[in-house]
Amino acid sequence: MEIRKLTETEKPAAIDLAWRVFQAYEAPVYSPEGVRNFRAYITDPAAVSALTVYGAFEGETVIGALAVREGGTHISLFFVDPAWHQKGVGKALFFHFLADSGAGKVTVNSSPYAVEVYRRLGFHPTAAEQLTDGIRYTPMEYVG
Secondary structure (H helix, E strand, C coil), rough: EEEEECCCHHHHHHHHHHHHHHHHHHHHHHCCCHHHHHHHHHHHHHHCCCCEEEEEECCCEEEEEEEEEECEEEEEEEEEHHHHHHCCCCHHHHHCCCCHCCCCCEEEEEECCHHHHHHHCCCCEECCCCEEECCEEEEEEECC
């Protein structure tokens, strides 16, 4: 497995992965409004261009993606292909991002499905679950 920052031309593969995994694991517990707003975010060229995206590759295939904004301290997207769940891809992506970015504190608005994943990475909730524009999330923080 290779992990590296993606180029602009590689970002669409990461966005496609995010959408596929979101549909399988997140969309079933989101309202139609939340699904629409998530889709609008990941298809907004300006929003995607502003992201720094790290990808995990198996050969030429993106099997995981982690995207950050706000100067590299807030995780906006973090998805792993279901065939690669529980095989260390997410953990490797996260710690590669930390080493590369030098970020000492990282925040995320975790989806309901991912709260336990983030806990295992060392994040802790900073507030109760919230709902904004149909998107359910728990604010979390990692301090390294």
